[in-house]
Amino acid sequence: MKALVTGAQGTIGARLCEDLVRQGVEVVRWPRERVPVDDYWAMERFVREVAPDVLFHLATASRPTGRPNESWLVNYEWTSELAWICRQVGVRFVFTSTTMVFTPRAGGPFTVDSVPDAAEGYGYEKRRAEERIFQQNPEARVARLGWQIDRRPEGNTMLASLEAQARERGFVEASTRWFPACAFLDDTVRALLALVWTEPGLYLLDANERWSFHDIVRALNDTRASPWRVEPSEHFVFDQRMVDDRVVLPSLRARLPTLP
Known part of the structure; x- marks a missing residue:
């Protein structure tokens, strides 16, 4: 091929x-x-x-x-x-x-x-x-x-963005009303x-069944040796989830077991 x-x-x-x-x-x-x-x-x-x-x-x-x-x-x-x-x-x-x-x-x-x-x-x-x-x-x-979420904080990934925010602001702001x-x-x-x-x-x-951005950020934070300070907010409100029964991706919880 x-x-x-x-x-x-x-x-x-x-x-x-x-x-x-x-x-x-x-x-x-x-x-x-x-x-x-x-x-x-x-x-x-x-x-x-x-x-x-x-x-x-x-x-x-x-x-x-x-x-x-x-x-x-x-x-x-x-x-x-x-x-x-x-x-x-x-x-x-x-x-x-x-x-x-x-x-x-x-x-x-x-x-x-x-x-x-x-x-x-x-x-x-x-x-x-x-x-x-x-x-x-x-x-x-x-x-x-x-x-996209990756264990490496590189490229255009969620972890890279969160790392950058933590460096620049000293904390990570995460909406409880955004379901990405x-x-x-x-x-x-x-x-x-x-x-x-x-x-x-x-x-x-999409692998997000039901979790808010705040839930996901906190679960990612649980995997880190040096945790961020995570601040909840309601600044972005959007249920962005996609559902397609023909495509089976491992649930986020399979990768982030501390998700609620």
Whole structure:
């Protein structure tokens, strides 16, 4: 098996590549510096040359280069072209979206039938990309993800954010009224790998059954040698959880046994 991966240096992409290599999969990382994301024919030639079995599209506009409308170009237009190319050349296409396609006005828990309402920013771009993917490639798999949790405080993970907040403010503020969509990074990666062989469609990857952000932060704090000072608040109110019985992720409690 051969996998082509965009966003291979990101939080999820790097771990996904590690897992693929461990399983004996040949991994090719998309070279943006050599294959521009706005040159359709260069992209199609590259995909045909690599001839992957699956393309995991995880990249976002996280490293701006100053190009006009770069976020839209990367999050929407590049996604649209890759979905179409994969359809033309017969490559399975797996795209990672986000629970941010919903705003607090919508109110979860969300299912595959919930209608996204993000009208601007990153969530809007991802929402429009989801719609476009299924127009371009009905055989695609789209996975909406929440915030990733890892034991290492690195990358764009919950633990890294909490560590930074503790350093800057001397404490961690955690809302008792926010129920975030989230999962442990290793579990998300395993689920993405499994999606390659599932039926095409939209999938929701969330391991939070019922816990508030405050609950989760306190449980993470219990695993630390040098605990943070955790301050409860009600500053963010949002049930962001996603429910999808077709995708079974280990519950957060399996990873954080002190959750209430």
